[in-house]
Amino acid sequence: MNNRRIGEAFILGALLCIGLTLLGYLISGSIIRIKALNRTVTVKGLSEREVPANIAIWPIKFSEADNDLNDLFSRIQRNNSLIVQFLKKNGFKDQEISISAPAIMDRQAQGYADPNKIKFRYSGSSIITVYTGDVDSVRKTMKKLVELGKEGIAISGQDYNSKTEFLFTELNKIKPEMIEEATKNAREVAERFAKDSESKLGKIRHARQGQFSINNRDSNTPYIKKVRVVSTVEYYLSD
16 A cells, blocks of 8 residues: 555656646746847838928018108008009919008107107008918019019018018828838838848837928028938847
8 A cells, every 4th residue: 555655656746747847848938938029129210301392471571761650651551552563463362462560660759769869750660471372483573572672662681570481281291101111211220130130020019100390401492391200110029
């Protein structure tokens, strides 16, 4: 009977050893697989395009000065009419043209001004703004402003408040293609990395689309825009 119990104990011990061995093998295999899943590479993909602006905002500002306030308003109204006529002659429509209220300043009302040194008491300015999708017409007409000078209108130089703007508002039309291009570029970079590290590129673990930026191509051509996006993609690597 003792021999029987010893035999049973031996068999039970053998089975336990086999079970523990298999369990250890399975656990080690799982650890290896987990470590393999943790092997990743993060790359960035770039997509850039140059596109023409599709909206132009063109403010035309002029200034006048006089000692008689009524005469000053009359001259401003005259100049506004001449500028509108000039714009219409060059193909712009009424709905593309807006006239702001004139800004008038009484120089004698300024506490720091010396009335004896002021030639004109009142000064005024007005801005006529063109908002249009015909960017080429704006660029061509800007070169003809000398015609307004011949009419006695002193066009002010462009400052912060009267600077011509060129906009690109059709990002949604090119966004899908640019995202695809950035993602493709990221994968090419990841494949080169995997090849250099003697690994194989796996599936995407995580992807993040960067923000689109729209800037002037350069300071001399604000009507040409550079659109840019960077996508960040993380891939799994395997042996």
